[in-house]
Amino acid sequence: MNIPIGWLIALVSSLTGFIWLGGHLEQLWVPQEYLVIFGAALGTLIAGNKFRNLKNLFLAITRLFSKRGQSKEDNLALLCLMFELLQKMKRQGALSLEADIDSPHTSTVFAKYPAVLQKDRLLEFITDYFRMMLDGSVTLTQLETVMSQEIDVMHQESLEPSHSMTTIADSLPAFGIVAAIIGVIHTLSTISAGKSPGEIGANIASALTGTLMGVFSAYAVFSPISRTLDQKAEEDLRPFEAIKEILVANYSNFSPVVAVEYGRKVLYSDQRPSMIELEAGVQSATGSGMRD
Secondary structure (H helix, E strand, C coil): HHHHHHHHHHHHHHHHHHHHHCCCCCCCCCHHHHHHHHHHHHHHHHCCCCCHHHHHHHHHHHHHHHCCCCCHHHHHHHHHHHHHHHHHHHHHHHHHHHHHCCCHHHHHCCCCCHHHHCCHHHHHHHHHHHHHHHCCCHHHHHHHHHHHHHHHHHHHHHHHHHHHHHHHHHHHHHHHHHHHHHHHHHHHCCCCCCCCCHHHHHHHHHHHHHHHHHHHHHHHHHHHHHHHHHHHHHHHHHHHHHHHHHHHHHCCCCCHHHHHHHHHHHCCCCHHHHHHHHHHHHHHHHHHCCCC
């Protein structure tokens, strides 16, 4: 995971530079400032989002640090499944798929591809649009439009966590200034109490720690999370786009081989199985080649 590595580099570089200039780490420990900054940021996050958005943000961050992303193996399983379903429909007729589509968890076809069965939304997307195709009452344009609309909704939903994190990152420098102002106000109010210039200077330095922490956490911590969530959202949509391209191509009377190739091409290059790997995967799962 790149995020912790990046955080470590940013933190070590910043602290090393600070110490090199003669600073002491204890000077940066001002918990009152941190309470103002992160408490205000948390309040802003809660105030500006519905519970659904907050839940999605928590789940997205949890998945970001606990689960791997879409892999080439996952995409290979998806493409092999789509090919097998289309090939079965071509050879045995559309009605032969009804049992597989209605009960994918008991289907012998789907059982070969646990990587797909484990992803409920992807599985639902496949079965929903195969049902529409089997019904035969929708045109190619209607099918493509409905699929595009659903993918667009998924895209908007998947970007909500990154948008929320961007809002936090954008607000932290301002809250750092707020914390610094609070510290300066407190410092100036103690001048009449006979504080020495050295003590006043130390208090102002502590107040400025809030500005430092606000800027650092915004650009070194929260902005990278936002960017990574954004990339993850785009990555997670690729399989859905692949399914759309495959079904549209099949509905346009292309062969299963060509239809699956349409879907393969929309996958990210580092997650896209080669044609040779796809043929080997189909051979392994079905016992026959793609062109048999």
